[in-house]
Structures are given as C-alpha cells and as structure tokens.
Amino acid sequence: xxxxxxxxxxxxxxxxxxxxxxxxxxxxxxxxxxxxxxxxxxxxxxxxxxxxxxxxxxxxxxxxxxxxxxxxxxxxxxxxxxxxxxxxxxxxxxxxxxxxxxxxxxxxxxxxxxxxxxxxxxxxxxxxxxxxxxxxxxxxxxxxxxxxxxxxxxxxxxxxxxxxxxxxxxxxxxxxxxxxxxxx
Numbered sequence: 001x002x003x004x005x006x007x008x009x010x011x012x013x014x015x016x017x018x019x020x021x022x023x024x025x026x027x028x029x030x031x032x033x034x035x036x037x038x039x040x041x042x043x044x045x046x047x048x049x050x051x052x053x054x055x056x057x058x059x060x061x062x063x064x065x066x067x068x069x070x071x072x073x074x075x076x077x078x079x080x081x082x083x084x085x086x087x088x089x090x091x092x093x094x095x096x097x098x099x100x101x102x103x104x105x106x107x108x109x110x111x112x113x114x115x116x117x118x119x120x121x122x123x124x125x126x127x128x129x130x131x132x133x134x135x136x137x138x139x140x141x142x143x144x145x146x147x148x149x150x151x152x153x154x155x156x157x158x159x160x161x162x163x164x165x166x167x168x169x170x171x172x173x174x175x176x177x178x179x180x181x182x183x184x
Contacts, residue, residue, distance in 0.1 A: 027112035050088030076110035
C-alpha cells in the first residue's frame with residue numbers, strides 16, 4: 001500500500017511540473033470555509049479566461065517549486081493551497097480571481113509569478129484594473145495610426161486651400177492687374 005501512495009505522489013508531482021512548464025505564470029491562493037460549489041464556480045470563471053485552478057497538497061507544491069527553482073514563492077504556500085495557472089491572458093484571469101475574492105472573504109491571494117518575476121497581491125490587483133488585452137492592442141494601434149491620419153489631414157488641407165486659390169483665380173477670370181491683357 002505504501003508503494004501505491006509513493007507512486008501516486010510521484011504522479012502528482014510530475015503532473016504539477018507539467019502544468020508549470022506549460023503555464024509558467026501562476027498565482028498562489030489559500031482558501032478556507034469555501035464550498036466545493038464555490039471552487040467550481042471559480043474554475044468555470046477561470047476557464048473562460050483560459051486559466052485553470054488546482055487545489056494542491058502543500059508538500060507536493062513545495063517540492064515542485066524547489067525543483068523548478070521558484071524558491072521565492074515557497075513562503076506563499078500555507079494552509080489550504082490552490083494555484084491559478086494563467087493559460088492565456090493574465091489580465092482576464094487576474095480580474096476573475098480578484099472579483100472572486102471580493103465575494104469570498106476567506107479566499108486569499110498570496111502572490112505569484114508573472115513572466116519570471118515574483119508578484120504580490122497588489123500587483124495582481126493592478127493587473128485586474130487594466131482593460132482587456134484586445135482593448136490594449138486597439139489603443140496601441142490607434143496610437144500608431146493617429147500620426148498618419150494627422151499627416152494625411154494636413155496634406156489634404158494644403159491641397160484643399162490650393163484648389164480654393166485656383167478656383168478664386170478662375171472666377172475672377174484674371175481681370176485684375178497682372179491678369180488678362182498684355183501690351184498696355
């Protein structure tokens with residue numbers, strides 16, 4: 001029976017390592033007094049944000065963190081521990097877990113790792129306040145596009161003024177001083 005337990009732990013370690021390798025951006029959370037249905041709601045919400053939530057045994061996650069050289073976040077693993085793996089947009093996942101925290105006082109966001117850097121709860125909260133990725137990309141594109149539009153509008157203004165001057169000369173028919181008759 002002891003052999004089965006050891007093999008099960010080894011399997012869990014390998015599976016957790018695989019999740020870390022596929023999704024290096026994580027957030028460590030603790031929870032207490034949350035129901036299974038509450039955690040299921042969180043998982044469904046995170047799935048919509050291309051993220052997953054895994055409840056893990058502390059000894060196993062500590063072992064994996066040490067093997068993955070993530071010793072900086074070992075102190076965050078305490079109590080009933082869960083890990084959010086950001087699969088896609090970290091902003092959307094951050095919004096989801098911060099929103100979930102507002103509704104569930106016993107859910108605590110400890111911190112995590114984003115792009116190889118350790119982040120705190122405050123940083124995660126800041127991420128959740130950002131607009132979605134698509135909006136940010138739209139802002140970047142519009143920022144790059146606006147100088148081009150300004151340049152085009154300036155050129156069209158110059159051309160428009162030139163056409164007005166030519167039309168004014170045409171309407172006058174060139175009748176004034178230097179216009180029409182030569183040889184006076």
